[in-house]
Amino acid sequence: MKEIKAEIISIGDELLIGQVVNTNASWIASELVKNGIEVGRITAIKDSKSEIFEALNSSIENIVLFTGGLGPTKDDITKGVLCNYFDSKLIFHTPTFDHIKSLFGKRNYPVTEVNKNQALIPDKCIPLFNQYGTAPGMWFETDAKVVVSMPGVPFEMKSLVTNELIPRLKQRFQAKNIIHRTIMTIGVGESMLAEKIADWENDLPNHIKLAYLPQPGIVRLRLSTQSNNYDSSFSEIESQISKLQNIIPDKIFGFDDSSLEEVVGNLLAEKGRTLSTAESCTGGYIAHLITSIAGSSNYFTGSVVSYANDVKVKQLNVEPSDIETYGAVSKEVVEQMAIGGRKLLNTDYCLATSGIAGPDGGTEDKPVGSVWIALASPMEVKSRLFQFGEHRGRNIHRSALAALNMLRKELS
Numbered sequence: 001m002k003e004i005k006a007e008i009i010s011i012g013d014e015l016l017i018g019q020v021v022n023t024n025a026s027w028i029a030s031e032l033v034k035n036g037i038e039v040g041r042i043t044a045i046k047d048s049k050s051e052i053f054e055a056l057n058s059s060i061e062n063i064v065l066f067t068g069g070l071g072p073t074k075d076d077i078t079k080g081v082l083c084n085y086f087d088s089k090l091i092f093h094t095p096t097f098d099h100i101k102s103l104f105g106k107r108n109y110p111v112t113e114v115n116k117n118q119a120l121i122p123d124k125c126i127p128l129f130n131q132y133g134t135a136p137g138m139w140f141e142t143d144a145k146v147v148v149s150m151p152g153v154p155f156e157m158k159s160l161v162t163n164e165l166i167p168r169l170k171q172r173f174q175a176k177n178i179i180h181r182t183i184m185t186i187g188v189g190e191s192m193l194a195e196k197i198a199d200w201e202n203d204l205p206n207h208i209k210l211a212y213l214p215q216p217g218i219v220r221l222r223l224s225t226q227s228n229n230y231d232s233s234f235s236e237i238e239s240q241i242s243k244l245q246n247i248i249p250d251k252i253f254g255f256d257d258s259s260l261e262e263v264v265g266n267l268l269a270e271k272g273r274t275l276s277t278a279e280s281c282t283g284g285y286i287a288h289l290i291t292s293i294a295g296s297s298n299y300f301t302g303s304v305v306s307y308a309n310d311v312k313v314k315q316l317n318v319e320p321s322d323i324e325t326y327g328a329v330s331k332e333v334v335e336q337m338a339i340g341g342r343k344l345l346n347t348d349y350c351l352a353t354s355g356i357a358g359p360d361g362g363t364e365d366k367p368v369g370s371v372w373i374a375l376a377s378p379m380e381v382k383s384r385l386f387q388f389g390e391h392r393g394r395n396i397h398r399s400a401l402a403a404l405n406m407l408r409k410e411l412s
Contacts, residue, residue, distance in 0.1 A: 004036075004038070004063060004169060004173035004174060004176075005037070005039075005040045005061045005063065006037055006038070007041045007042070007059050007060070007063065008028050008041070008042045008043070008065050008067070009042075009043050009044075009045060009055050009059075009064065009065065010022050010024060010025050010067050010152070011044075011045055011046075011047055011052065011068035011069040011152070012152060013046050013047055015068075016046060022044055023154065024067045024152060024154060024157055025042045025044070027154070027158065031161055031162070031166065032166075033178055034180075035169075035170065035175060036175030036176040036177055037169060037173075037176075038176065038178065047068075047076075047078075049081050049084075052069075052078065056085055059145070062144065062146065062173070063146050063148075063169065064145060064147045064148070065148050065150070066078060066082075066149040066150065067151070067152045070150070070151045071135065071151075072114045072118055073114075079121070079149070083122040086122060086125070086140050089123050090123070091121060091123045092119055092120055093121045093127055093136070094119070095127075095129075096118065096119040096121065096127060099130075100115055100116070118135050124140060125139055126139040126140075127139075128148070128150070128160055128165070128168075129160075129163070130156055130160055131156075131159045131163070132153075132155055132156045132159055133151055133156035135156075137149060137150045137165070139168065146169075146172060148165060150165070176226050177226060177228060177229070177230040178224070178226050179225050179226070179230065179233050179237060180222055180223070180224050181223045181237050181238075181255065181256065182213075182221065182222045182223075182256050182257075183220070183223070183252055183255060184218060184220055184256075184258055184260075185218065185220070186217060186218050186251065186253050186260065186401060187250070187251055187402075189219070190219050193212075193221075193248075193251070194212065196247065196248055197221075197247055200247055204240060207225050207226075207227075208223055208224070208225045208236070208237065210222070210223055211224070216398050217397060217401035217402065253405065253408055259293075260401055260404045260405060261289040261290050261404060262293050263408060264290070264407055264408050265295070265296055267411040267412065268300075268349075268411065269295070269298055269299055271411060273299065273411070274300070274346075274347040274348045274349070275300050275301070275348070275350070276301050276302055276341050276342060276345035276347040276349070276350045276351075277290075277304075277341065277350065277352070277403075278303070278316055278340065278350055278351070278353075279303060279305050279352070280305075280306055280307055280328065280353055280355070281353050281354060281355035281371060281395070282353045282396050282399050282400050282403070283307060284305045285396050285397070286303070286351055286353070286403055286404065287300070287302075287303035287305075289400055289404065290404075301345045301346070302345050304341055304344065309323050309328055312333065316336065316341055317336065317339075317340040318336040318337060318340060319336065322336065327366065329354050329366055330372060331385070334352050334353065334354045334372040335352075335374045335381045337352035337354065337374065338350045338352035338376035338381055338383075339381055341376070342376040349375060349407060349410070350375070350376045351373070351375055351403045351406070351407060352375075352376070353374075353399050354371070355369075355372060355386075355388075355395070356368050356370050357369075357371075357395045357396055357399075358390055358391070358395060359390065359391075368389075368390050368395075369386075369387050369388040369390055370385065371385070371387075371388060371395065372384070373399065373403045373406060375403075375410060377410065382410075384406070386398075386402055
């Protein structure tokens, strides 16, 4: 069995003009690596015969994975190009047509001639069953490499990768044991984090690689290694993670695909506590993050988006004189928002935010990015002033994460 290495090629003009973000490639790469398949290159190309031919001719890996261009319309040319490239001819594939008829029958749609053409496949390919769509995947195989074409529709592609592609690749090639573990940190910037864990990082074995993956409000630390003995290597990485937890215990909130809102939700559910939010500058974004988690109705009751001062006064019982004296962006006001939200919505905890998201509205005393966050609990109310910078979108996102992290630390 040959060692495996893959190249991902995404087809679509929309990817090259910035109209669509290429999430397919990142998802496929993640799934391949989970299964010990290294990715050597990711590219995006136009919907053109010459581009697809050039991509095939210049591919350097023994696995080439295409996504896109398999729809029923004239601008979807991938199938025809691959047919030409592999000196193949189109044949009618009855199982695919039966599947198309079944899909359309469930939706009471007529099967047109255009739809029927989806059942035409190159005679030199192995069709891969597309459970959720009309275009099958296509597996071409030569002595040197395997070329696979899949639809660009994400939920169709993901089903094909999971149920068809990965199992076939594992049969054909020798996959490596590639182990990745990601530690999720919050409340510390990349450079300061690097200083805090410098000794730990310097002591890592040479075969364990560390990568810093920062994003607004969060820094991910990814540990990676390759080994013939999965269990031994996994245990070694877990041992390194334990050492790191002793160094920055309050900065680590989860691992791998964990989100802060999921971690906080789990803590609330475990403790049987409830949460509400009273949001000004975040405009309901904290509530959005919380309710993106399935089961959040068990611990989240609702939110007051008190963007206007009048709403702060009438709904949250903030003293008008305090708004006049201290301003809406102040410790006094945000704490009253949290207390008022907790009382109004009858919850154990309430998170409140009031700040200047920008790009306008800042002053010398309260520049853009100044955000007060408060947490009201059954025992007390805590608040803190943050300075997040000048970008509106990042300010809102970082404010929401900071608020959730305040609650996480309280629950922990």
